[in-house]
Amino acid sequence: MNKLYLKLYNSFLNFNLQKKIISITIFVAFLTLTASLLSFSVVQKANSRLLYKSLAGSLNSSAENISDTLKNLEALSKTITSNKSIRSGLISLVDEAYSPIHVKNVTNTINQQLTEAHKSIAEINYITLKNPYTVSTSYEPASSRINYEITNSVIEKSEKNAGYPSWVTDYCNTDGLFLVRNCIRIQTLNQENLGTLIINVNMDKLIQNSTDSILYNENVRYIVYQDNQLLYHTKNLSNDETLFLQKKLDADYKIIRLKHSDFFCVKGQIKSTGWNYICLVPYTEISQQLTLAVFTAFLFILFSVFLSLYLASKYVKRITEDFNVLMDKMKSFGSGNYNEENVNFDYSTRKDEIAILHHHFDDMTIQINNLIRENYLNELLKKDAQLRSLQSQVNPHFLYNALDSINWRAKAIGANVISSMIEALGILLRASMSQQKNLISIKEDLDVVHSYITIQKIRFDEERLCYKESLPEDIFIASIPKMSIQPLVDNAINYAMEYIIDQCVIEVSGYIKNDIIHILITNNGSQFEDDLLDKLRNGTVKAHGIGIGLLNIDQRIKLIFGNDFGLSLYNPDDDHATAELIFPRRTEC
Incomplete structure (x- = not known):
């Protein structure tokens, strides 16, 4: 008897995973069916007596x-x-x-x-x-x-x-x-x-x-x-x-x-x-009704058992497919193919044990690939970084010198408007091309906005463009990612000027609540599309021009301060659009 048991047990151990699970399922289903019929018989006799x-x-x-x-x-x-x-x-x-x-x-x-x-x-x-x-x-x-x-x-x-x-x-x-x-x-x-x-x-x-x-x-x-x-x-x-x-x-x-x-x-x-x-x-x-009820109950139990077996076989097949995919990945990796395998199953949204195995194996593949490539690419990346650093230092230096020369020439001939425009453009270029720090004070970022507004007023006429600021004094020393406000003001002017012929009013306002800074850039004459940022992220609306700038501002704030902060776009009424920057109060600049 023990020999027969050991023989059956060893045979069971040699089954593949699919056969093992199906065998266990059939055995459990048989026990369940037997227990159900015995229980039903006892209940039926008790019901008959009652x-x-x-x-x-x-x-x-x-x-x-x-x-x-x-x-x-x-x-x-x-x-x-x-x-x-x-x-x-x-x-x-x-x-x-x-x-x-x-x-x-x-x-x-x-x-x-x-x-x-x-x-x-x-x-x-x-x-x-x-x-x-x-x-x-x-x-x-x-x-x-x-x-x-x-x-x-x-x-x-x-x-x-x-x-x-x-x-x-x-x-x-x-x-x-x-x-x-x-x-x-x-x-x-x-x-x-x-x-x-x-x-x-x-x-x-x-x-x-x-x-x-x-x-x-x-x-x-x-x-x-x-x-x-x-x-x-x-x-x-x-x-x-x-x-x-x-x-x-x-x-x-x-x-x-x-x-x-x-x-x-x-x-x-x-x-x-x-x-x-x-x-x-x-x-x-x-x-006859009792017999029919007993027969119906028996058929229902039998149907439930067979349905359970059918669904179990389907589910087991699906599970074993996941393991087979993992086995194929491991075989491919063992044969020297260290690239991540393309499979027909998406495990990115799953959190079960099989998906965890796939995630860990894929992460291991990526890490090994990174280690393999590191020796080949590291030196090239360093040299490329050095070259780019030299270029970023030479090119701005040349541009600043050229703009200073134009500014002095304009002042020499009395062209004050051109001189103001050149000075404002210089400030804009220094702010956008500076790589010294990522955070600046809100006052410094607003200085960039003032230079930009100077250029736009010369371009569109003083009466056509009205710029307002309404900010508390203690907000100016707080830190903000550089070039955060100017692109939003630029977006407001571009879209407002496109849709209205009356005066375009741009207002930058702000407040501090619970140590959270809120800066609002509001314009008249245009409206934001519903859920614009989400559509830009998922590709429903193609990001280009200012769309890329909006995503860039939101992502930079989230990277620096966390996912609870960022950019919000909404329409306070039918004639105004508002872009709101939300970030914690810091003074690290």
Whole structure:
């Protein structure tokens, strides 16, 4: 056994990753399916027991309904026989001299009382009160259908109970159930019968109303018996079937087959009378629904298992593809190809373990490539940097000298406008080409703006361009990346002048809040496109000219101060555009 286990285990270890994961998945799915079926079987049996008890309780409730109705009938009989108007009428017929008119009046009064009593219980066919002088009834058509001999037989049985109610069950299947009670008067210790009350009960209606709350009540079958003597059965049962059920049902409830159909049967006792009963409801449909539910649940579990296996195989295949790509990279790297491999999968946005492996391997490849190239390129880069440094020193020096010569010549001939323009241009060139430091004071950056405005006013005319500043004194000494404000002012002038013919107003304002500096460059006559910076970053709007300058300003602020700061572009209203610089207050320049 141990050898077989070791053999299987070693075979499993030699599987590739895809087969290992699929094997584990199948094994787990098999265990899950087995546990699900066993659990479902246990739950289904428990549910069946609860269903049987629930059905039995529901059927037993019908017997309680019957018992309550019979008690109500007995109470009604007592109410009728003790009714003052009925008793006084009956006594007058016995004590007074016979008079047809008086008999008729008493009969009408009793008929009216019986009719009202009849309405109180739905299962009553009719109520009759019979005495030697007259017969009163609540419903003549129903009472007239009863044979005279049956009525006399019922009356005879009432005489034995001396005013107590008696149930006559001999005619339940044909003429209904009878409740009889004598209305008596006691005089000088003697009982005198004033009349006999007969209440005829419709057994079919009594059973139907008592079983209304039962499931499938339209097919309910009922048997009432006492001491193995049949008292009543519903019309959908034969005498032979009733005898068979009385013998076959040996428990409080049981499933019994009749005429190729299953029935759930319950037996018990009607408490108010002591009669026994058997109640049957069709169980075939319930059984079919239970079977269908079990089969559906089994199919659902089976489908879930197969779907899980299918999805697992797809997912496992995807995982192993990632590992295969990593293996291919490693093989390529091992063969001497140190360049980063181009693959069809993008791992840049993923954060799972596989993506981490790819990221680390790619980083390792890049680092090794950098180390390999470093010895070859380092000296070339140093020499190129030295050459560029010399060029940046020679070229500005030549330009500054040339501009100074032009400025002196302009002053010599009295061309003050040209001289001012040359001085401003010199300041601009020194600020843009200086490589000594990245941070300058806001005042120094504004000096560059003033030189730029001087040139633009000469270019566009003083009346066409209006420049304003509104800045607190303590803001001027704070540090700012050089050439941050001038490109924004340039952008404001270019776009405003393009769209309006009226005066262009440029305002540079600012404030400090929570040690954060806000500098706002606002112009009239133009509007920024929505989300312009984002569109420039992702290439939706092609960056050129001032677009490159906007991105450059934002990136320089973020590089120096962090990603929480930078440039913001928005439109405060329909006629103005604002570029806002946001950065922390520092004085490191």
